[in-house]
Amino acid sequence: MKALVYTALSVVEVLDVPDVVLGENEVLVHVERAGICGSELHGIHQPSFRIPPLIMGHEFVGRTDGGRRVAVNPLLTCGTCDLCISRKTELCRTRLLLGAHRAGGFAERVAVPTSLLHDIPDTLDWDRAGLIEPVANALHAWHLAGAPSGQRIGVIGGGPIGLACIEIALANNASYVACAELSSDRANVAKEIGAHFVANALDGEFDVIFDAVGNATTRTKSLEHLIPGGVTVWLGLASAESDFDAAAAVRFEKTIRGSFAYSDEEFVAAIELAPLLNLSWSTTYPLTQGADIFLALMNGQTTPVKALLQP
């Protein structure tokens, strides 16, 4: 079968690979859409937990042999530890990610443990379904921020996760939503989906700020523009380095929360929420063009905002 394979540092290629072999309690999923994630674009530049050769892709939807339309929660958790039992499965210390620790969705077919399959309604088209995973991420971040209905929300970064954060904030009656985004293409999308203010940088104070970029500058800004006592949720992973004024965060009682992935309940909630959101900002490409679009995005191209690959 055809697959987009991470073959060496900063290299991805479309290759013919051996077909999938199913393990116990696994089913074959025929991929319909697989989203390219920012974490993958950043993640293959240096040695990490993604070890080549690897079929990446943790954001995918498709059909089973039996014809079920499914979204796949890509987090494989142990199910028996303290965190799994207390339903914080996303924090399982031994969690594995499909598309990172084992083969993912940038292929015609994937082996998926049955416990990770979730039905999606026939009314949700594949392009929108392909954005369920980023929506689940934003929903989890929203919950970590305390589900702050009616407040002033700042979002740094107008990529897929930032846009999903904007949509979740608007869907929850935020009084004001601002987005900081440097690319004019992405800024335009943020405006189109309803952000009240979009510029190169945030202006003023916010009750909650989501950092969907994750470098030293954006982390500093996420604290500077926060109201005393406010919460910033960090989702971005552009860089491990930070250089913020921790003493100011102490004096003004600002909370920093890291956000990664989502619970199974949040993933299901994202499936239910997806039809209600404006998810028109993806572009679908044939898997055979996957290497070209992946490398273009990796090298800084800002459009499409979200690329989905279709085998």
Ligand SMILES: [Zn+2]
């Ligand atoms: Zn992702």
Ligand SMILES: [Zn+2]
């Ligand atoms: Zn566990």
